[in-house]
Structures are given as C-alpha cells and as structure tokens.
Amino acid sequence: MISELSQALAAIDLAADWIGLRAVKSAIGMTTVRDGLPQRNGRSHSQGVMVEVLAGGQIGYSAVNSLRLIDLQAAAEAAYRQAIAASKWAIFPTSTAARPKVVGQYASPVQKALDLLSPGEINEILVRLCHEMKRSDAIVQTSATAVTDETESWFVSSNGSEVHQKFVMLETHFGATAQDGSIVQRRSSNGYLAHSYQGGWELFLTPELWEQAKTVGEQAIELLTAAECPSETTTLVLAPDQMMLQIHESVGHPLELDRILGDERNYAGGSFVKPADFGSLSYGSKLMNITFNPDVEGEFASYRFDDIGAPASKEYLIREGVLQRGLGSLESQQRLGVPGVACARASSWNRPPIDRMANINLEAGTENLHALIGNIERGVFMEANQSWSIDDQRYKFQFGCEYAKRIENGKLTKTLRNPNYRATTPQFWHSLAKVGDTSTWEVYGTPLCGKGEPNQAIRVGHGSPVCVFENIEVFGGGA
Secondary structure (H helix, E strand, O other): OHHHHHHHHHHOOOOOOEEEEEEEEEEEEEEEEEOOEEEEEEEEEEEEEEEEEEEOOEEEEEEEOOOOHHHHHHHHHHHHHHHHHHHOOOOOOOOHHHOOOOEEEEEOOOOOOHHHOOHHHHHHHHHHHHHHHOOOOOEEEEEEEEEEEEEEEEEEEOOOOEEEEEEEEEEEEEEEEEEEOOEEEEEEOOOOOOEEEEOOHHHOOOOOHHHHHHHHHHHHHHHHOOEEOOOEEEEEEEOHHHHHHHHHHHHHHHHEHHHHHOOOOOOOOOOOOOHHHOOOOEOOOOOOOEEEOOOOOOOOOOOOEOOOOOEOOOEEEEEOOEEOOOEOOHHHHHHHOOOOOOOEEOOOOOOOOEEOOOEEEEOOOOEOHHHHHOOOOEEEEEEEEEEEEEOOOOOEEEEEEEEEEEEEOOEEEEEEEOOEEEEEHHHHHHOEEEEEOHHHOEEEEEEEEEEOOOOEEEEEEEEEOOEEEEEEEEEOOOO
C-alpha cells in the first residue's frame, strides 16, 4: 500500500506546500449475549483515504473512499480550496515544520490471532460467561460482549514520510444485575469495556476468566444486602479500574491543548488549565507522576507515530505534582507556545486528526497493598466506575463506583453499596497521600472517548496503581 500511495502522491498535480495521504482499513466484529441468548453478531469493514494539503499557511482536509488517482486528485483539490479559503481568516500560520519527514512501522503484539475463533465459538464463550454469573435467581440479567478490531494505516507525504502501522485490538465486557424488590445493583468485570487492549484472544481467555465471572455474579448479589456507603469526609482508596476514569477525566481532558486554546469549547468544553501554567502549576502532591506513554506493550493506545506522522515517545505530563507539558499536536504546540506530545489522532479515515489523549498513566510508587491500607483507621476502598459527572472546565466532579469496602483499623471489612465521591481537581490530586507499587499497577482501556465536531470516538489506555487520597467527601446513593 505504501508504494501505491506514493505513486498516487507523485501523480497529484497541485501547487501546494505539502500534501499527505493517510489510508486506513479496518475490520470490526461485535458479538453480544444477554441472559445466555445471542443478541448481536456483526462485522463491518471500512476503508478510505484522508488527504491533507498545506497551502497559504493553513491545512485543508478532504476524504475519499477510493484509491483511484482521479478521486485522490479531486480530494486534494478540495482540500487545497479549503486551505486557501481558511487563510483569509487565519489565526495562526502553519508551516511544514508541523509535518516532519518520518519513516517507520508499528504492529500490535499478538499471540492468539483474532481469526482463531469462529463466530460460533465466540458466542459459546459469552453464553457460558452469562451462565457462570447467574449465581442465583436474584441475578435478573447477565450480559457479555466481545469486540474485535483490526485496523491498518499507511501514511505518505510529499516530503518523504512513509509510515505503516497495524493495530490488533480486543474489547471485552461481562456484567450482572441483581434485584431484590426496589434494590437493584450492578457489578461488572472492572467496568464497561474496561478490558480493552492491543493483542489477541490470549488477553481474554485466561485461566482466571470463569472464576472472575463467578465473582461478578456473587458480588452483585452481595451488594443487595450491603450497607449504604456513608456520607463523610474520610480516606479514600481507589483501585486501578477507577483510577482509569479519574485520570481520564481530571488529567487527560483538561491537558488537551485544543481545549485550552478554545477549539473544543463549543462542544466538549474547555479547561481550568491556563497557558501560563505549564512548567509551574502545582497540579497535585509530589507523589503525582503522570506520563504520556505510547510504548506500553498491549496498552490500548500504544503506537509509534500519531496520525500526522509525529514520532511518539514517553513524556512526563506532570512530574512530582508540577505540570510539565500538554496533550497537543505539533500545530497546537506552535500556536500555544508550550511543549506537547505526539497525539494528533483521528478515529477513522474520514476524520481529520485532532488533539487526543492516548496512553495516560500514573507511574507506580513504592508501597504494596498492605502498606497502603495498613495504617488507615477509617476509610473507604472503591472499585470500578459506574457513573461520572464533571463540569466543562474539568474542575469540579463527582464519580460513582460499583463496589466498595469499609476500611477499619488497616483492614478491608464490610461491603458498601452505591459508593460515590466528589471534589475539585486540584483539591483531589493534592490529597494524594500514597501511591502503590508495581504489584498494584494495572492497565485498562476505553474505546469510546468522544470529542470533536463531527464527533470522533477513539481508544484510550490508562495504567495506574492503587492510590490513597486523604480527606475526600464520600457519599451513598441517597445523598
């Protein structure tokens, strides 16, 4: 494909400063089972080319689902007209420095290829998961889902870029709903589609799978008779599957440079972070070390190059609590005059790349789980996100979890239902008192982070250890 795109690029007749072609081919399968009965077995295919043209200091875009030269030429001309029209109202001039020459490739690590299982075999696995979660008649609904995604991209440019990347991804979910009269409780395997990774069936068909399904069903039933989470200010301990959401909403989104520039304000909101904050803002306690890391094997948003060809590498966004850099493409970095990362990403061939978080991780600390909770006299341990609400500046929030345990005198004791907590972003991260070591560190992902107009749902990964936060307001479902 690189050869075909390069030949087409050389044949395009256009007086532009720079031209880029990004071809994307994807095949997605989705299987869903509810209460042991198949609900959906589908497969979709998509293929096309995004044409980018730099002219008059602006970039224009046009997409086409064809590789014919006549169609690529027409798309390039449309993108050129768009760039020239935009140049009359330009806010900031873009140069070829925002599109450096790059050559390279990337491929997801895979042990068991996605085509090893037939649709029937996938259904059988999901049906069995539903049966395993049905621990009693109190379980009124079970569901299981598996999504396979094989996406390949090729990028060439008029200044010599040649990039090929192949992503093999698996997204899975299973959960149970229990009911006793008016009390309804839901429990899942670490939250909806949290098990989203790069790799094959080895990520799902683990020796622990069936035991995990049983635990989900048992904990859903357990929650029916559990005490309501109390309303108090206390020590909060969060498991990695909830830290995923916490990092995503209160670190990832507010650090996206297009939000800070105002590009996203009309749709997804802005950010409490100001341009002058980079390099000086105390975002959290000294234990807070957040990295953009596209190099973690198997994490959902690992890659070697972003969708404009910028080389991706691990960078500290926040180091010892101090804000270092943002999540912004080369254009946004130039406009704002602050350091960013290689995170210009598009959800498909027919969407232009915009500033998007990718793998955003909290680096591990030095304490094991026993040391984290051993000195806590009274607190709450929460797992798996269930609900979220955060304002459009990513400042004030409240999040709810599926499952919680009371911490008393350094031990996990009784189960609590409907656990929630609230805070402001700076207050919360400054309350970070302990960070777990690598034995507590886990990676999860989400395939449905939405942003942009037209909307783009994109994959994101988050890794984190167990974390302890002091003096956090927690409350139950009735508060």
